[in-house]
Amino acid sequence: xxxxxxxxxxxxxDESYFRLFVGKVLALAVPCTxxxxxxxxxxxxxxxxxxxxxxxxxxxxxxxDGVQALPLIRELKAATPVVMLTSVSEEAVVEECVTLGAxxxxxxxxxxxxxxxxxxxxxxxxxxDHVAPHEAT
Amino acid sequence: xxxxxxxxxxxxxxxxxxxxxxxAALLEEAKADYNQATAGGPRHLDQKDIAARFRDARRQAxxxxxxxx
Numbered sequence: 001x002x003x004x005x006x007x008x009x010x011x012x013x014d015e016s017y018f019r020l021f022v023g024k025v026l027a028l029a030v031p032c033t034x035x036x037x038x039x040x041x042x043x044x045x046x047x048x049x050x051x052x053x054x055x056x057x058x059x060x061x062x063x064x065d066g067v068q069a070l071p072l073i074r075e076l077k078a079a080t081p082v083v084m085l086t087s088v089s090e091e092a093v094v095e096e097c098v099t100l101g102a103x104x105x106x107x108x109x110x111x112x113x114x115x116x117x118x119x120x121x122x123x124x125x126x127x128x129d130h131v132a133p134h135e136a137t
Numbered sequence: 138x139x140x141x142x143x144x145x146x147x148x149x150x151x152x153x154x155x156x157x158x159x160x161a162a163l164l165e166e167a168k169a170d171y172n173q174a175t176a177g178g179p180r181h182l183d184q185k186d187i188a189a190r191f192r193d194a195r196r197q198a199x200x201x202x203x204x205x206x
Contacts, residue, residue: 090179094187098194105187118184 003129007032010052012043012069013085014061018108022056022085022119029120030130038062040069047076054126057102059086059093067096074101081126 009032013019023034035052037043039061046052055073059066066084073082084102087109097105104125106118124131182190 089181089183089187091182092179094182094190098190102191104191107184107187110184114184 003127004031005130006030007053007127007130008051009034010037010043010046010050010055011035012037012040012056012061012066013058014038015058018058021112025116025119026123029123030127032130040064040066040072043069044072044076047073047080051077052080055080055082056085057082058108059084059088067093067100070097070100070102083122083126 007030009026011019011022011026011034013022013036019036023036026032026034035046035050037046040057041064043055043057044064047055055077057066057069057073066086070082070084073080081103082101084097084105085108086105087107089107089109094105104122106115106122108115110118120131
């Protein structure tokens with residue numbers, strides 16, 4: 001039986017419609033509380049005072065981008081899964097994120113159905129106890 | 138008096154200096170040779186490739202633990 005303890009998710013993206021979409025997908029897949037941040041600075045500030053179970057981090061954002069924020073979040077939260085969720089797909093950037101300690105990387109410039117599937121698979125990967133078996137696919 | 142041209146002493150024309158190529162075949166060869174990794178532009182990965190990179194990274198990160206046990 002899946003865990004009923006809600007996951008604390010920090011969703012970092014400068015596009016409000018995208019935060020709305022991802023928030024809904026997450027809420028349908030697992031019990032969760034989603035906190036939103038609009039850039040890397042806000043994300044790092046949130047991680048200083050909170051302990052999210054999962055960070056979903058965009059790359060192209062104003063003020064501080066995801067690649068800049070990633071090592072700072074890693075310093076604060078060494079064990080928290082940090083998943084890059086971005087339309088950037090350049091090999092060099094993906095490799096940099098691997099090096100900087102990203103836990104996973106999802107391309108968001110895909111069809112909504114595919115993105116929904118990828119998000120659910122990611123949740124299944126990191127939080128198998130929270131995802132009901134029928135929700136995993 | 139101007140001598141008539143014979144096949145033996147024919148004056149070369151511009152056409153004789155042109156190298157003729159099959160442009161359609163050349164284009165096909167160029168397309169076949171093109172490789173994004175060597176063409177100078179950034180290489181983009183699809184989700185499957187990205188997932189594989191992270192799977193490999195996780196495997197490498199776990200490897201020292203297995204060796205020490």
